[in-house]
Amino acid sequence: MECRLILQTKLANDLNIILTETPENNTLLNSEICGIVYSDMEYEANILFDEEIQDVSIYVNDTLRECFYDNGKIYFKAIEFLGKRIFLNYFGYVTFTIIIKTTESTYEFYSNYLDVAVRDNISSNLIRKMTAYIAENSQKYLFKNDDRVKDFADVQKSKNKNIETEISILENILFEYESSFKYFKTDTKYNINSNYIVDDFEKLQEIKNETIQYIVSNPQHLITVNHNTGIVYNKLNLQPKKTLINKNKVSYNIYENQVVLGFLKYIYNSILNKIKDIESKQNKPNTYYIRSEYVSSANEIYKEINKSLDKYKAKLGEIKIKVQKFYFMYKQILKCEEIYINNIPKPSAIFTKIQHYRKIYKVIIDWFQSGNYNLQNEKIILTFSEASQIYEYYVLLKINNYLIKNNYYLKEANKFVYNLRSDSKYINTKFENTFIFEKEKIIITVYYQPVIYWNQVVNDIGLFRNNNISLDGGKAKYYTPDYVIKISEKDVSQFIILDAKWSTIDSVINYSFKDIIYKYAFSISTINSNDIIKKIWVANGKEIQNQDNYIYNFYNSSFRERNNEIIPSAKILTLNPNLDELIQRKVLNQLFSEIKKY
Incomplete structure (x- = not known):
């Protein structure tokens, strides 16, 4: 059954994609590339199918893209910040999964890989550098x-x-x-193997049972001799002319x-x-x-x-x-x-x-x-398809390496599987998500994409969601910050909750920071009353032009000294490979001000 998807944008030629009923799953071998898509262009699509279509659902790398279907035409809905740029923030390869509903049945089709073309600018250069950092440190x-x-x-x-x-x-x-x-x-080393052959009696050096047995069994080789030795039989002295002789052989052909x-x-x-x-x-x-x-x-x-x-x-x-x-x-x-x-x-x-x-x-x-x-290890790079995911792993590895440089050693690295309903948006990580570091009597646990539940505590996180009221007025029972860093000493723990945003510091301030503060400052608490959430921070990856301050304090009152004493602190730190190593170290030192620095 043939199905085709035709991608259309005003700034490039139409892209005709043949869909199959078999998913493309070989990411490391050179799979066939069916074309180029542009990350910052808006797209529409036509779909060609043998049967009359009732409805269409389109997934880009397993993410549902809202659209509506009308008489062979697919219109993508404009999303905040994205518009109809359905490939924005993707990096590497993308594939389509398309579910078609007809009056008779439901069909599922898949595309080969499409290469995402991105602007050759500072942002793409940063992603290249982060990819290199992940490749070097992921193992x-x-x-x-x-x-x-x-x-x-x-x-x-x-x-x-x-x-x-x-x-x-x-x-x-x-x-x-x-x-x-x-x-x-x-x-x-060798073995000595016994090798018996029939040869002249004069060559016999050692009489063994096998020799006697051979003489007894072969009397035709006996001859009379004049001396009084050998075998005496009927007053005759007999001696074998031929007999069985052992010639030991050295064999190196041992196991x-x-x-x-x-x-x-x-x-x-x-x-x-x-x-x-x-x-x-x-x-x-x-x-x-x-x-x-x-x-x-x-x-x-x-x-x-x-x-x-x-x-x-x-x-x-x-x-x-x-x-x-x-x-x-x-x-x-x-x-x-x-x-x-x-x-x-x-x-x-x-x-x-x-x-x-x-x-x-x-x-x-x-x-x-x-x-x-x-x-x-090299396969991990090919699993990334979004710039935001690349940035998250970059920040994770920067945190872990920072702890190693501060003389903490990695005691354990585990993958914990969080249980949620099948219709949940949360997807468990493909790789390890819990990293336990230790130095002297201090234990630091770095959780990547943990689940903070409303009704239970798992993976020894020590945090719970204290209400089920969401910002949009709906009900929800868990939060999933990008990172939770638990610093434990003498049965008391301090927590750092951190999100990573592939955005500029201005974008985080204007669009997401206030939501993050509400979610984590007002809706997450410690199980142990002696523990404390010290920081709710965001790491942002993109720089703004002429940026000279790499840490922003959410608390910006005229009482400057007190602004830095409020707990939990709420700050944004800029972290990316283009920053000088000294600046990177300074911002991480502030993030980890609770521990000694290198």
Whole structure:
């Protein structure tokens, strides 16, 4: 069944999109791009379908866009600040999900990816820098494995899989194989195998049961001799002319040697496959036409991924050459077949007691427990589709890194799933959302997008919504600030509630700050009466021209000294990658004035 969506804007050519009944779900491989859309242009659409349409619902990246349908034409409703610019604030790729209702049935169709073109200006440059920051730092806090991250300064101590840890483990494998080679050369373990052959009796050096059995069973080889030795039979001295002789044979084809050699072959093949995988995942710049004042936001995202992948591929290539060299070196001295390895081999006495074998066995374990990275960290960048979401993760990672620089260590990084009704607007985060830092007797917990309930407290947050009255006069039972920072010492906690806005400081002041103050100052309380909400702040990402003040105090009375003493304090801080590092540190120092600074 064929369905087409035709996007129309006054400033660009119509875009004809073929819709399918199969959703596009492969974001990392180079999926087919079906066209360019412009973030700041207003759109309408036509839809072509075989049956008569009663109604249409349109989702852009799973977000419902209000529209009305009339005789094949789709009109998007103007939204405050957006108008009909349905792609405004998107960055990277977008897709459509379209639900069509007819008199007979309901159909669901999907588009391939569309590249969002954005203005080539300061704002898009900021997003590029934030994307690079997330790509560089996300592996420290996200993608938790079974083993918790303890030390990011030393990747060899970390069980968190990323490019750095894998390269570190591979280099350690090379080091152990290189340093152990001289020991394998002089002390390769082997088995002695008994090899019985029929040969001249004069060559017999040791009589074994097998020898006697052979002589008894083969009397035709007995001959008479003149001396009084041998076998006496009927007054004759007999001696075998031929007998069974044992010739011991040294065999290096033992299990441990097979593992030592087989692991090198496994690593070599793994690296080959990784390089092919990287090449398949690297994005080639889109070549379709984009208006001169715009840039492809998808290309901007992939630039950061490609930088990382280029370095990764080059390093793997260097390691592959060395692995191949060691394979032939070890094959020459071990003189064994290699065993196929795809998991940790069984331990043995040789692997546990002989030092050079033990070292090789250890790096094999390290690889299967912590190596074999699958580009998971790089995928996070492709999950972002809105500038506001990119800014939220940028602020989250800036907060976490600030605590690390203040000598707090990350004790836990977990993903907590908040339970809400299926029709709720809240969507649980894809990655970790609870980060517990510790230093001496102070514990700082950073919650990303927590749910503050009206009737329960979960995830040890310690806050509750104290009423169900919303600003618009409706009823609601939870709030979801972007961040809650809980600073605990001696059973007493101080809270910082923080939202992130991809806006200028003026926009936050004029349009959203008063709502945030009402929601969080008047509607959220601490469960423990000794705890206190110290701050309700907003981080904003966009600068205004000639901005020289990066913290704004909501309390602006003539009593300036008292304005800074009111609790909870209510301020806006500007934070983005274009700010000087010293300014960034100063605003974060003020946000975390309750703790010691670095």
